[in-house]
Amino acid sequence: MSESDAFRVFDIQRFSIYDGPGIRTTVFLAGCALRCGWCQNPEAFRGEHATVLRPDAVMAEVLKDLDYYTVSGGGLTVSGGEPLLHIAPVQALLTAAKRHGLHTCVQTSGAVSQAHLAAVLDLVDLFQFDLKHMNSARHKQLTGAGTERIHGNARFLRDQGATVQFRMPLLPGINDDAENLERTADFLLGHGAADLRLVPYHRLYVDKYAALDLTPGLPALVPPTAQDLQRATERLAARGLAVAVDG
Amino acid sequence: MSALHPKNAAHKAALLGAEHWLCMERARYYTESHRESAGLHPSLRAARAMQRVFEKMTVRIEPDELLVGNRSSQLIAPPIAPERGDFTFIFGHLMEELKEFGYRISPSDERVLRDEIIPYWQGKTVRDAKIAAFQRHGLSSPLNVSPREIRRKLRTFGVGALVRLVVEQEDEGDHLDLVARLPRLLRAVRAGSGDNLKGRGRCTDTQAHIVLGHKNVLRLGFSGIDAAARARRKSAKTDAERAFLDSVELSCEAMRAFSERFAVAALAQVGATSDPERRAELDAIADICTRVPWLPPQTFAEALQAIWFTQNAAIISYGAGSGITPGRVDQLLFPYYQADLAGGTLTRAHALRLVEEFIIKLNNNVIIWPNIGGVRLNHLGSDVENITLGGVGADGEDATNALTMLFMEAITNTNLATTASFRVSKHSPKDFVRQVVAIHRETNSPAFLNDETAIQAMVRDGYRLEDAREYCLVGCVEPSGNGDTYGATGGSKVYFPTALDMVFNRGKTSFFGNQDGKDTGDPTRMGTFAAFLAAFYTQLESLVGWVTDATNLRDTIWAENFHNPLISSTIDGCIHHAEDMTQGGATYNFGAVGGGGLGTVVDSLAAIRTFVYEEKSVTMAELRDALASNFRGRAALRKRLLTGPRFGNDLHPVDELARELVARFCAMVSARKTACGGHFKASLISYGLNVYEGALEPATPDGRMAGEPLSNSMSPSNGAERRGPTATLNSLARIDHTHIGYGNSLNMRLPVGVLKSEKGIESVAHLVHAYFHKGGFHVQFNAVDSATLRAAQARPQDYADLIVRVSGYSAYFTRLGRRIQDDIIGRTEFETST
Numbered sequence A: 001m002s003e004s005d006a007f008r009v010f011d012i013q014r015f016s017i018y019d020g021p022g023i024r025t026t027v028f029l030a031g032c033a034l035r036c037g038w039c040q041n042p043e044a045f046r047g048e049h050a051t052v053l054r055p056d057a058v059m060a061e062v063l064k065d066l067d068y069y070t071v072s073g074g075g076l077t078v079s080g081g082e083p084l085l086h087i088a089p090v091q092a093l094l095t096a097a098k099r100h101g102l103h104t105c106v107q108t109s110g111a112v113s114q115a116h117l118a119a120v121l122d123l124v125d126l127f128q129f130d131l132k133h134m135n136s137a138r139h140k141q142l143t144g145a146g147t148e149r150i151h152g153n154a155r156f157l158r159d160q161g162a163t164v165q166f167r168m169p170l171l172p173g174i175n176d177d178a179e180n181l182e183r184t185a186d187f188l189l190g191h192g193a194a195d196l197r198l199v200p201y202h203r204l205y206v207d208k209y210a211a212l213d214l215t216p217g218l219p220a221l222v223p224p225t226a227q228d229l230q231r232a233t234e235r236l237a238a239r240g241l242a243v244a245v246d247g
Numbered sequence B: 001m002s003a004l005h006p007k008n009a010a011h012k013a014a015l016l017g018a019e020h021w022l023c024m025e026r027a028r029y030y031t032e033s034h035r036e037s038a039g040l041h042p043s044l045r046a047a048r049a050m051q052r053v054f055e056k057m058t059v060r061i062e063p064d065e066l067l068v069g070n071r072s073s074q075l076i077a078p079p080i081a082p083e084r085g086d087f088t089f090i091f092g093h094l095m096e097e098l099k100e101f102g103y104r105i106s107p108s109d110e111r112v113l114r115d116e117i118i119p120y121w122q123g124k125t126v127r128d129a130k131i132a133a134f135q136r137h138g139l140s141s142p143l144n145v146s147p148r149e150i151r152r153k154l155r156t157f158g159v160g161a162l163v164r165l166v167v168e169q170e171d172e173g174d175h176l177d178l179v180a181r182l183p184r185l186l187r188a189v190r191a192g193s194g195d196n197l198k199g200r201g202r203c204t205d206t207q208a209h210i211v212l213g214h215k216n217v218l219r220l221g222f223s224g225i226d227a228a229a230r231a232r233r234k235s236a237k238t239d240a241e242r243a244f245l246d247s248v249e250l251s252c253e254a255m256r257a258f259s260e261r262f263a264v265a266a267l268a269q270v271g272a273t274s275d276p277e278r279r280a281e282l283d284a285i286a287d288i289c290t291r292v293p294w295l296p297p298q299t300f301a302e303a304l305q306a307i308w309f310t311q312n313a314a315i316i317s318y319g320a321g322s323g324i325t326p327g328r329v330d331q332l333l334f335p336y337y338q339a340d341l342a343g344g345t346l347t348r349a350h351a352l353r354l355v356e357e358f359i360i361k362l363n364n365n366v367i368i369w370p371n372i373g374g375v376r377l378n379h380l381g382s383d384v385e386n387i388t389l390g391g392v393g394a395d396g397e398d399a400t401n402a403l404t405m406l407f408m409e410a411i412t413n414t415n416l417a418t419t420a421s422f423r424v425s426k427h428s429p430k431d432f433v434r435q436v437v438a439i440h441r442e443t444n445s446p447a448f449l450n451d452e453t454a455i456q457a458m459v460r461d462g463y464r465l466e467d468a469r470e471y472c473l474v475g476c477v478e479p480s481g482n483g484d485t486y487g488a489t490g491g492s493k494v495y496f497p498t499a500l501d502m503v504f505n506r507g508k509t510s511f512f513g514n515q516d517g518k519d520t521g522d523p524t525r526m527g528t529f530a531a532f533l534a535a536f537y538t539q540l541e542s543l544v545g546w547v548t549d550a551t552n553l554r555d556t557i558w559a560e561n562f563h564n565p566l567i568s569s570t571i572d573g574c575i576h577h578a579e580d581m582t583q584g585g586a587t588y589n590f591g592a593v594g595g596g597g598l599g600t601v602v603d604s605l606a607a608i609r610t611f612v613y614e615e616k617s618v619t620m621a622e623l624r625d626a627l628a629s630n631f632r633g634r635a636a637l638r639k640r641l642l643t644g645p646r647f648g649n650d651l652h653p654v655d656e657l658a659r660e661l662v663a664r665f666c667a668m669v670s671a672r673k674t675a676c677g678g679h680f681k682a683s684l685i686s687y688g689l690n691v692y693e694g695a696l697e698p699a700t701p702d703g704r705m706a707g708e709p710l711s712n713s714m715s716p717s718n719g720a721e722r723r724g725p726t727a728t729l730n731s732l733a734r735i736d737h738t739h740i741g742y743g744n745s746l747n748m749r750l751p752v753g754v755l756k757s758e759k760g761i762e763s764v765a766h767l768v769h770a771y772f773h774k775g776g777f778h779v780q781f782n783a784v785d786s787a788t789l790r791a792a793q794a795r796p797q798d799y800a801d802l803i804v805r806v807s808g809y810s811a812y813f814t815r816l817g818r819r820i821q822d823d824i825i826g827r828t829e830f831e832t833s834t
């Protein structure tokens, strides 16, 4: 099996209810160009923990819950890692999903080549697009790459008329300062986006690191308190953005 | 949602705080009359006995009650029906344990019990006659509990299992105490398992499990029922018919006299009450009780009182723990509600207060479970008086109404262990399921039932379509006719792992050891999995044969000796046929055989197929020996077996075993005829008893140790569900639920936190819709997280009103035995993505 027609899957999660509309199955693909210190899916960059699968095998698993998608308006979410790194098999998977009438969602960091986004544009009903920090230097420090390509891709999706839902991990002391929040709001409003989903940082995943013999990049990071969340929500809302907090 | 009415909050507090008593009034007056009526027709004997009970038992009106009708002389004291034999058995052998569990009995009641009740019924009860009949027919054998036998059983089952069998007692500190008690407890074991069916199933002493004909009481009143019996008497042909019809007249008269006693009591209290509001309430109670249930009710308050009187009287007549079911209360009451609202004589708030009080009263139905292994099951709290809400009407149109919602609100407000079944059809209001899911945030009661599947199953079993659409849920989740059926939906059961045990032991059960079944050959010489499976089905077929034979023997005893003309008078068909319900008088008649341990046995069969026949990594001889020794010295083999494929994970080959097993079991059961001429229907329900059901089962090839719990109802084994709720539902839905005439239940712990968001609630509702679309029959959710449950174990006093569902039951968590608590905690919690 060649790399071009298979991908490395490190998890397939059924009854995902926070990854897009309805009840969904989320397929997690290994590989990511970034190295975020708070990454909940370290398997993403330890490829040996993934299984090499062909899109049709993944699709067979996804279709097991077809009835639940039909009833709930749900479908397939492709996540990672960065799922758009190896585009051919993702394209095949999304094509199959559309053929079965599923709602499709791709969760992306935006740190991919624009050609890859272009290749799946017509196959994706919803992009969930992560914004981690507005300051490129700080972004590079936190994730290993600047914001230029990511923001360029956000613009590209807007220009192409794609449906994009922006998300932001809320990391206390890292990206929840007034300046960053305001810049984030302005960036989104400037891109015609009216809303943002805040994903509060949590530590439920830390055991995974130990199991993989890794250490989290930001071991001292703590989850936001209710006040942190409220403050951030208010700051963003004050700029005119509708803010939702993910469960 | 509103808050519980303050008066109802007081009723609830009184109920939760009340002492548990044993009251002998029902037992004593029934016995007194029975002693005098020897030689009379059994219907007349029963009618006279109940007339005596209703004349003489204490009549109480509690402070601020609007609905009246007490069950016994104490706020909490189950009515005792000694003629059944289950109560007299438990009082005769386990009074000490009952007292330990907190039951109180007055010295005079204890004297009456010891000197009058137990001696009179000795040898005369259903239970005594049943055990004699079973032995005559070679269905049961005296259980040998000699020290030598104990040693033999200990080798197979381990100390834990045997101790559990005697009394749930795992605390080592109590060891000495247990040793001191052991001889007495072993006598109890011998007596308690006198109906042992040689370890091949269960057939309880009681039948019942029926939906009362409240519809007839509301339509006709007992005066109208009385008139119908008199009219029918004119064309009666035999003395037996006349005797039954006379007994109906006596029962109706007794109901009238009983309710009038409450009118008198209410008027007596008026004089003693200064509060003008309470005086007005008591006046109203007196008015209502002089009218209903004798006359057909005219108002909502009268209709609810008529239902409560009838419900309460029926339970007193049959005794506690009999699954006497009110049925479709939202449908029964809706015309009165609508008319009163329109006429301006009732407000919604007042109706809510009445319904809340009704629900609190339904929950005052404590049982003393006469199960030797399950003594502590009396701490389950209440027997089920399942109320059915929503669903389609006889015309097939949606019948969900304003009262459905009002009951939902009352269930939420009362937050008690109310067993409530919400019928869902394709025509249900769009938001209905989501609304019921949302009440899980406050209480854990609701179950979801699928109309399309249930109605199809009813029609398959012979109901007219219009009657099928009126089905109500009896007991836990058994669909039965609305006041037209003698259902006996519970009580008889086989355990699938027994059939497996008998394959390995060539027709013997490990526990009893007698050669009672067929020798299906040497398992080590079964060359293919198909051959092994064929042997399994041969054994299962015999189990079904034994348990249905036993059930028919028992039912004949009821039909010949112990009638219930009061309940019969409300059921369609009995007056027309001039026959008691126990004789087959009802329009529809069925029997039940439950199947237990589906998940355990499917996982076991899958393990045999995988390891013995496919991988060939384990030999059948190794497996047989490992099971016989309860895996002693074979930990590695057990570990391997535990890695086998499991039911409940959307694995087609495993699910296929379950599908075939259920289809074949249902066919075996429906092929058997009942004593009344109907046929048996299958169910897959555990009644919360699965912990005890495992006590007599040896180790199984899924890696389960001897004596450990079996899987619950139709749910996968504890801990087996690893791929989330959709995978589990898919596995379950591969089974054709329309063949399971008496229902199946699937209990699912909701993911912790899922109810916190609207999206979560909506997604749970979507699970229900999709499962029902796929043909699922029942699902219910537990929304309590395990941390809470552990905290409740540690500090029960702080969690007195914490409710969980055990199988189809709702129960107070802190009143459950420790093992059942652990079983609930052990249920898989699904992780959702966050």
Ligand code: SF4
Residues within 6 Å of the ligand: A032, A033, A034, A035, A036, A038, A039, A040, A041, A044, A080, A081, A082, A109, A143
């Ligand atoms: S972009 Fe996502 S997957 Fe990649 S490192 Fe960051 S958090 Fe992890």
